[in-house]
Every structure is written in structure tokens, then in C-alpha cells.
Amino acid sequence: MADVAREAGVSLMTVSRVINDKGDVSDDTRQRVLAVVERLDYRPSGIARSLATRRTGTIGLLVPDISNPFFADVARGVADEAYLEGYSVFLCSSDEDTARELEFVASLEEKRVDGLIACSSRLSAEDLSGALARHTNVVLINRRIPDLHAGRVLADDRAGACLVVEHLVRTGHRTIGLLAGPPASYSSKARLAGYRAVLEELGIAFAPELVRHCAPTDRGGEEAAAELLTLRPDITALFCYNDLVAVGALRACAARQLAVPDRIAVAGFDDIAIAALVVPPLTTCRVPRHNIGVEATKSLLTQINGEPCNGCEIVLPVELVVRASAP
């Protein structure tokens, strides 16, 4: 920058002004400076700028696993919106490891990110809020933590579960098994709540033995479905925590020669790409993953720009998608 100032015959300040389009600079000198910038191929140092302004133009994105298509889609939304607003994104994929997650939060603090978007299911509410307390601008995805000054973006999991279960009941099912995913997760609790609420609303008693928690993977779904179907062979429909679990459930049904959907219906959740490609294609509930990322980023940037957002919450609508696995 000193070189530019010297070559253009102006002060550092004027160069700074031209670069940042700030303050008034005569058109004449502006052109002169820009020409030198061009000629010298000068790029300002974001580092130095950050030190001086105390803003870095970066945000952190914390996900359990970026190779999980759900979080990859959310990340895409975050990346898109951040790009539009001129922010850079630090990717932190914690491998579902709470220790690593805490390290990331600390590292992001050292990097002086302007804000932080966290998808965290594993960390306890205390640990997470303890770690995040040091960050002023935080948005939580699919998680509610009381007493934490943070924005929240949530999919309407409960309503989605209601839609799916209602569809199953309407198509004649009365004994509906639930493969409920990890018991501690917010989505799992919300979907379970929706399942239970609709059943009772429609006059079907809630039976705890029809609910089985499982890992949110196809393996988890396969095992849990096998066990549940052994205990309760009278089940005629399975509502699965997510599409991967549903894929596992399809395999378990195939292994037991249970035709889907004729003998047993199967429904998933999320509508990831796989859902439409398996056989039979899955009835599921579409969660606007990309939009979750976009909204979380918008909310975060709002905070960064000084709006309070005291525990503001955005709930995004979901949509029933009926396919052959539960027509």
C-alpha cells in the first residue's frame, strides 16, 4: 500500500479511501490511484484490515459431518448467502466429536470470526452455551437452548411428523412403528412429539413399545426395524427418523419378505436425493435444507450488523412428499 501511495503521489489514507470507496476523493486522484493499484497488482491485506477494524468478514459453520448430505445442503445454503454478502466461511466438520466441536468453537474465537452458525446435536446444552457465550453473534440450527442469546433456525419437524403420520393413518394404518433416531436430538424429540400428537388426535392410543430409537443411519434403521418387526409383527407401517433410516428399514423388510408398500408401508424424513432413487421411492417429508442455511446466514448477518435478535426464531415449513413406499 505504501508503494501505491508513493507511486500515485498521495498519502496512505487516500489509497485506503479509494480502495474502500469511502469518504470523498476527487475523481482525478481516484483514477490515478486505481491505475497504480492495477499496475502494481496490489491487493489489500484483509488481515491488517481486520486488525484495524475489528471485523474479519468471516463466519464459522459448525456441522457434525459435512459428508452427510443433510449438512452438505445446509452448508451450500450458508456458502451461497455468505458469498452474496461478501463473507467468507470457515468450515468446521466435527465428526460428531464433542471435544473437537469445542476446539472448533475456541479456534473460531481466535480467528475472530464475526459470527458462528452451529448445527450441534451431541453437545449438552450447558457445554454448548458455555462455549458459545464467548461469541456475540450466534445462530443455532435445529436446536433450542434457553438462556442463550442466539438466533435459531428450525425446520418444523413436529408439523412434518404430523403430516406423515396423518397420511399413514388416512391410508388405513393403525399400528405404526416409529424408528425414532437419537433420543437426545431436537429433531428426534420434535418428530416423536408430532407422531404422538397426531395419533392421539385421531383416536389411536400411543404405544411406547412401537417406538424404537436408533442411530440415524441406514445400518441403524435396518437393525432397529428388524428388532421392532420381530417384537411387533402386527405393524403395518414404519415412520422413520430420516431417509437413511428408512432405506435401512426397506432392507429389513426385504430380508423378511415383507412387500413394501403392500404388506408394510415405509416413510422417511428430509427428502434427501436418495429418497427418490431407492426402490420403492420413499414417501417422506421435505426439509428445506438449503434454505435453512440461507436463513441462518441471513439471521446471523443481521445480528452482526447490530440488530438485537434477542432469541429470535425462524421456523421453516416442511412438505409431505408422497411416493410409492407409502402411497
Add this chain to the structure above:
Amino acid sequence: MADVAREAGVSLMTVSRVINDKGDVSDDTRQRVLAVVERLDYRPSGIARSLATRRTGTIGLLVPDISNPFFADVARGVADEAYLEGYSVFLCSSDEDTARELEFVASLEEKRVDGLIACSSRLSAEDLSGALARHTNVVLINRRIPDLHAGRVLADDRAGACLVVEHLVRTGHRTIGLLAGPPASYSSKARLAGYRAVLEELGIAFAPELVRHCAPTDRGGEEAAAELLTLRPDITALFCYNDLVAVGALRACAARQLAVPDRIAVAGFDDIAIAALVVPPLTTCRVPRHNIGVEATKSLLTQINGEPCNGCEIVLPVELVVRASAP
């Protein structure tokens, strides 16, 4: 930091030494400083440190689309290895947009990343090397650019194509269609080369009309397969650019009532999660995506640490995976 120094009754320098475990500090003062650091909850500013040391401890990761499972897996590998070595990763998902890609490269320069990993297929060799020339440490994934001082990490696409096509020929196929993906991409060219080489090696003439380029998506595969099968109904096997294209091909076959694999065999490439879950499960070639990310990061960090790596190249082996779509 000034606070810490004052409270501990030492100089700034000593605090710096303790924090960085550098230079000799008496055990006594070290403990004292650490206690104050703890008490004041002090975190050093990475920004200020970066300005002073001219190293940021960050790298950039440039991908066409983070929601594409291929790149999500690569990103996971990069994130894992970077974490192990204490580096942070800037995620740049360019949405296959060359303009955005160039902006990212410029932005990463402003952020003063220590290095850059690029998966870029769209940008021309000149544009890409022009942009990257300003970065000293670069690793390219699945791309060879001459005259660019950069490390390279490649999957052995050619060998993989050979394995798949050889398998098809060995199982009796002589008229093998190729859905070849985007003509400009490195992988597409390499896989085409392998296809052609094996055919000729096994005494089967290469027929250009059996080759059809397409978008690397299920839609692209479906359309291209439909067209190719109309032109050449004598085809008995389809070798597809990747698994998504193969999924599209499966759909095209189903639409024409061509039983897979009895009437026509279908093979994909990459072995993404979907490959094992569709019906019939896909014969494919496993590409070590996570490991590509890991090796690219290792190579980049080696460069950052001063080893020359003048156009060094790492070729990662691939593996044939036989499933029901081409047994």
C-alpha cells in the same frame, strides 16, 4: 495480552513466550502467567498474530458444489486432515460458476490463506493458472495443468475405467455404450481413454457412435441413455461417467423395459452412497474421495512448510466394485 502481562507482573514478551511455548521461561513465571491467562479467560488474537508472523494457519478449499456428495466427501477429508494439523479451512462453493470461482481465488488472497486446494473443472487452464499464480501454495484435485507450479492429487480414473470395461468384456459384452460426462473435464477424458484402450487391447474396435457426452447428473444420464439406446439398440452394456449418470441410465432402461442386468448391464463410477442403495445395486469403481482430500491437504501442508514439490503428483488407486447391475 497487556492485561495478562500487568496482572502477572511480567512483560508482554514473556506472555507471548508462554502462550507459544517458545524460548525459555522459568517454570515459576510460566505457571504464574498461565494462571492469569486462565483467570482472565484470555484468548490470543489470531488476526494480530497473523499480521506479525505472516502466516494465518488457514487454507482455502475451492469446490464446484459442496452439496455434491463427491466434493462433500473430499471436503470431509480436507477438514479432517486440516484439523489434525491445526489449520482452518475456508469453504468456497462456486456453484459451477467460473466468475464466482475467480472471485473466491481473489478473496482467499485477501484473506492471506497459507495455501489453496482447488477442484475446478469449469475454468480454462489459462484462467485458472492466471488466478492461482498469485498463490504460492496450491494443490489441484483431478486436474493437470502444465506450467503451473502446483501439487496435484488425482484418482486413477484411466485405470478405473479399464477395470470396469474389462469386467464388462470378460462377462461377455462386446457392444458397450459410454455415457462420457462433460467433455472438458479431466476425469471424463481419462475415463474415455481407459475405455478406449481396453477395448482395443481386447480386440474390440472403438466406435465413436457408442460414446455420448452428458451432464454429470441423473437427468443427464437418463436423457443420454435414452438417445443412445434409440440409436444403437444393439448395446448390451452401458459404462457411465459416474453413479448419478448410471442411476439415470437405470431409469432410461426401465422406461424401455430393458431388464438390468439381463438385457443390459449398467456400470457407474465413484461408488457414492447411492450406488449401493439403488435397485439393482450398481457395479462401479470406488474412488477414494475422503483420501483425496486428505492427501491433497498433506501435500499442501508440505508445500506450506517449505518443501518445493515442484509439480509433484499423487495418483490414488481405485477399485472395482461388482454389484448386481453388471455381475
Add this chain to the structure above:
DNA sequence: CTGTTAGCGCATTCAG
């Protein structure tokens, strides 16, 4: 409209 002064928070270089 433009320049000057004074840091941002740390690490480096040299003295003690």
C-alpha cells in the same frame, strides 16, 4: 477533498 497521528494485538530482534 486530503494528510497526519495514533493505534489494532501480537512477534521479532536485539539488549540486558
Add this chain to the structure above:
DNA sequence: CTGAATGCGCTAACAG
């Protein structure tokens, strides 16, 4: 083993 001086590259707040 410890400290003082200096600068990394830029911007904020004034002054002119």
C-alpha cells in the same frame, strides 16, 4: 531467563 523497542499493513479520528 527476561524486557524494550520496532514494525506487520491498515484504518479511525482528527486536522487542515
